Amino acid sequence: MDPRIFLLALATFATGTAENIVIGILPDVAAGLGVSLGLAGQLTAVFSLTFALAAPAALVLTRRMERKTILALALALFIASNLVAALSPGIAVLFAARVAMAAASATVCLVATMLAVELAGPDRRGRAIGLIFMGISGSMVLGVPAGMLISSLFGWRSVFVALALLAVLILSVCQLFLPVSGRRPRDVPGYRRHFGALRLISGQLVSILMIGGHFVLFAYLAPYAVDAVGFDADKLVPIFVTFGAAGVSGGYLGGWLTDIVTPRTAILVVPLAYLAVLLAIPAASSMPLAFLGLMMVWACISWMISPVVQSFLISAGPDTAEAGVSLNLSAMHVGVALGTAIGGLALERGSTAALPWTGAVLAALAVVASLVAAWRVADKPRRPAIEV
Template identity: 35%
Template sequence: MNIKVFILALSTIAVGLVELIIGGILPTVADDLNISLSSAGQLITIFALIYAISGPVLLVVTSKVERKKLYLAALFIFFIGNIITYFSPNFTFMMIARVLTAMSTALIVVLSLTIAAKVVAPAHRAKALGLIYMGISSSLVMGVPLGILVSDTFGWRVIFLGIAVLSIGSIILISIFLERIPGESAIPLSKQLKAVASLKLGGAHLATMFMLAGHYTLYAYFTPFLETELQMNSTWISIIYLLFGIAAVSGGAFGGALSDSIGTHKSILTVIILFAVVLFLLPVTTFSLVLFIPIMMIWAALSWSLAPPQQSYLIETDPATADINQSFNNSALQVGISIGSAFGGVVLNQTGSVSHIAWFGGVLVLVSLACAVFSLTRKGTVTTVSGH
């Protein structure tokens, strides 16, 4: 695999840590800044919201800018955001820092995806995208336990200083190894949005959104699920999360390899169908750890397996608007996370039980399957603009 793809994946690990690492240290942050826990929770909400909106917008605004220069500028803003977080005297400064890091993260992630797709041969594209998603998923999954560990030992602010140092490392590596990549000839925004909202591509974005929503319906409440269904203590819960993390990180690579071997269409349908089956099976395996752990690890791996074939499918379907569609798909992923978390909360309030929450998530995954089938059965490419 191309060394540039590895460097881009390393960059996504550094920037990806910022989003959810704060989840495990919310009480500490709330105490230090003298705010309520629910106010501190807004630091996660604002990040996801800004990330989802700013990715596609920034990509359009900066479409003509040379890619390497843009990547380095985004990394520098990300660095500044983390330094502001480290020195934040109050909640307002923290919010400003979260907005800066969310905007720069959104741009860095989508640039990593679009550049990775350009620097490898089409036959290896899904595998390259899978590697980038391994970077994203590993940072999201490993961020929380890492954050708790560092915070307990050195204090929560040191985490963000560490991430700032990692971003300097990324700046150095990108400067050395990445060649200049010219910006795109700007396709009118109206035409790009028309492509995104087309039945074929819109269906693909909805498939991503509902798949992640189905996943987070259970995943957002996985700790109480383990406590009530398997009577697990905190030590066992940590072990399960570690196993989940290892499996989830491998999911991106699996999705990429699957897509390169059997094609994007078959891969998308295979991953979504298997994911639905696993979510429906999971609650009935809780009587036996020997059965539950392998099924849980398959669930974890599949949760990140859709992204590489889906991104490849977007590039194949409409090369002219591939960048904006990759960015929108990333936003759909973020929106899916927030919908799933909210939906899981509603199910929990209505049923008063976490035992069947996975089945409700499974239903959302079936909606994702319907969207994917709808998208895959629409005809041809979308825009008629000549390619990049």
């Protein structure tokens, strides 16, 4: 694997950390700016919403630009917005900085994926995408705890300074070692053609529904682990770190699987395996050790789906590959919002025990969508439109 792909994964790690970093330092931010926890919590919501909207827009706005240049400009915007966040005198300025931060993050994730595919070549495309998603998932496992540690030592504003400094380092190394992309200016992305293809829309639904099913439980995993399984609250941090580490491995394994068995087969296998594991969770909840082992498998499979779907979209719709990848980045955030909202309703109207069963309904719908997506799609590799 080209080592420069690891550099691109590091870029997605840095920008991905910015999305959830406020969760870990929320009380400090709220107290520092004199606002409520509820209002400060919206800093994460506005980031996710902006990210979902910015990913497709970035592809349109930058279609006449070379990819290395786009990456450099996006990292520069990320650096500037983090410095503004660090210096923000009030919540309004911090909200504005978060919007710019999210737009930059969406652009970095999109361009890093495309550059990774360029550098890897068709035979290692899936693994390249998997490495990029290891950067994204790693930001949730390592980035948030690191931010909490920095905040405890130097204050919450130093967290944004640290992100800016990391991005400066990444930008400098990218300028030195990344090649100028061989891509020429592109036409307007094929969003209309993408939306007109049932198999591609079904592939996007696999992401939304499976990630939604994941977040039905994951967003409320702490109360489930305490109430349904019986863990002590003081054991939740190592439990979450363990699950997170399993999730990081899933990002790479998903890409590896598509290279080994083809994206069409992978998009059929992964949702079905995820549904099976999710249905087994209630039975394992009475056995803490079995629950931990099963949840590690659950976390791993849940992170496999993004590289699987993106590889499928590239191979099944090569003429709309860039549009498909950008829309899939948005679909992931739609899934997070959908699952969190449905999980909250299930928790409010039922109990924590209802969460896995509710998530399984969405996962079952993801299996149906995967069958539709794979229907009549050729199993042989096809050369994507994003090749060089």
